Amino acid sequence: MKTSTPDKKWFDELIIELRLRQVDGAAIGDTVASARELLADTGQDAEDAFGPARDYAASLELPRDDRGLWQGAALWSSLAGLIVFLLFTQALVPWARGEPLLFAPAQMALLGVTVLLIALLPLYLTAAIRHPWLLGLLFAIGGAAGFLSSVVAPATPDEAWLVLAAAPWLAGSAAALVLVSLGNTVRVLRRGSVDDITDPLQAPASRRKRSGLVLALVTGWLFPLFAGLMFALVTVFLR
């Protein structure tokens, strides 16, 4: 069935609301399919038949899936990946130039803002998704903090609060990036799926589900992938 534009918007909102309620993908697929079935039978608009998507999602009282990707291990491993990646990027250029790794308190505080924004994600995720301006604001704050941290980075060891040898930190952060990604891979494989929204009439081991799994596995290796790319570029141009 082709979905009209207002209905598409309604279904998009319904899926977001159910995701925010940590309803698992199979139950969301069931809800969407049964709503589509009724609309096909009655010819009604989704809003007329079911009311506002947010209210309808709440009225279904579907059970929460505690293994949700929005919380728990997924968030903390992403946060760990980000912290280690930030450390890797800080150590890379000094290592290539044969210089020590320098830190100033202001620089670390600004890097901490980005880490804090991610760590507190569960507190404001719902509000950020419902209000795109808030999401934009958070991205702007994260971007500004990242830029300012490079501005206030110390140029010489005399200006630095902390002076570290770059090579061990570079090697250590690279190893930690691989470990975090390995942990992500094990977690995704143990779970066996990425909690895709599935059509209730579709076979469980469909190609779509497998491709979703592959995508989740690749996503888990993005930090090491970018780190490798940066390492290659710096080695070519700065060494």
Place this chain on the structure above:
Amino acid sequence: MTTDRPDAPEPKPGEWPSDWLRATLGLLALRALEAGPSYGYAIIAELERNGLGVIKGGTLYPLLTRYEAAGLVATEWRPGDAGPGRKYFALTDRGRTELQRSRTDWARFTRATTTYLDADRPSKENFA
């Protein structure tokens, strides 16, 4: 106080006060499944055909979802002939027992209310 409201419009057939429907929809939905498994639109059409008004999907599906969670109904998806698949709802044994219990209770309740509302019945019998 008078209950005579000459300005109030006559309700159309099948248009009942929403709180009446809210109170009875659970029982009516179980009854609609008594003859065998059925799907959303067929349940709505069955209730409408029997003069109970047009029930919205936004009212019926949350109720059926709660009944499924409570084990009163079981669901099964079947492929559609041309359109999308259909989700069939069927009464479980527990649902059938609940229907019988609710039906008996409802009959007692309506007998009591009908007797009390009877226009010929003295309204102040306690003071007689």
